[in-house]
Amino acid sequence: MTTWRRLLAWDEAMLLKVVRAQRPLTVRFLRSITHLGDAKVWVFVGLVLTAIGTDETRLLALRLGGAAGLAALVAQVIKRLSRRRRPNAGIAGFEALVANPDAFSFPSGHTAAAVATAIAWAGEGSFLGALAASFAALVGFSRVALGAHYPLDVAVGALLGLLCGAVVRLGLC
Numbered sequence: 001m002t003t004w005r006r007l008l009a010w011d012e013a014m015l016l017k018v019v020r021a022q023r024p025l026t027v028r029f030l031r032s033i034t035h036l037g038d039a040k041v042w043v044f045v046g047l048v049l050t051a052i053g054t055d056e057t058r059l060l061a062l063r064l065g066g067a068a069g070l071a072a073l074v075a076q077v078i079k080r081l082s083r084r085r086r087p088n089a090g091i092a093g094f095e096a097l098v099a100n101p102d103a104f105s106f107p108s109g110h111t112a113a114a115v116a117t118a119i120a121w122a123g124e125g126s127f128l129g130a131l132a133a134s135f136a137a138l139v140g141f142s143r144v145a146l147g148a149h150y151p152l153d154v155a156v157g158a159l160l161g162l163l164c165g166a167v168v169r170l171g172l173c
Contacts (some may be wrong), residue, residue, distance in 0.1 A: 011150040015087055019097065019147045027097050030142040034098060037139030039113035042068035060124060063168055067116035071164040075109035075157060082106045087147050096147035108149045108157030114139035115158045119165025136161070 046065025084106035114136035121132035143149040
């Protein structure tokens with residue numbers, strides 16, 4: 001077995017292990033978290049902050065919306081190029097615990113957007129950066145725990161979010 005095949009087998013085994021460990025209350029909580037991690041939510045938050053905020057808040061709003069939007073856009077381009085099937089399509093008999101927004105799995109757009117917005121929040125108060133980073137980690141975990149993504153999808157989504165968030169942060173500081 002090649003190294004790539006071993007990595008994909010590990011990826012699938014970890015997904016199944018995490019999904020099987022979920023309980024109904026945890027699933028409800030993680031569904032809420034995963035929906036809040038969608039890039040559309042962060043673009044909306046950015047628009048609201050732009051409309052009601054000060055100049056400083058508007059800059060943060062541009063960072064949030066820009067980081068989430070850029071991460072989602074880049075993730076969608078990579079998804080269309082890689083065309084990795086979602087776990088429910090790639091594993092016989094597997095059913096995700098949440099509806100999938102599209103057919104492709106790699107990388108996780110939700111994770112990319114959440115991490116990108118965490119980078120946008122970084123340095124914006126004593127606790128906001130840590131809170132956003134914790135939320136991003138929960139979003140990434142939720143995508144695996146609900147069976148929407150393999151762990152590798154989430155890891156690459158997080159890296160992508162880090163890069164997109166840094167690009168927006170450096171460009172809009």
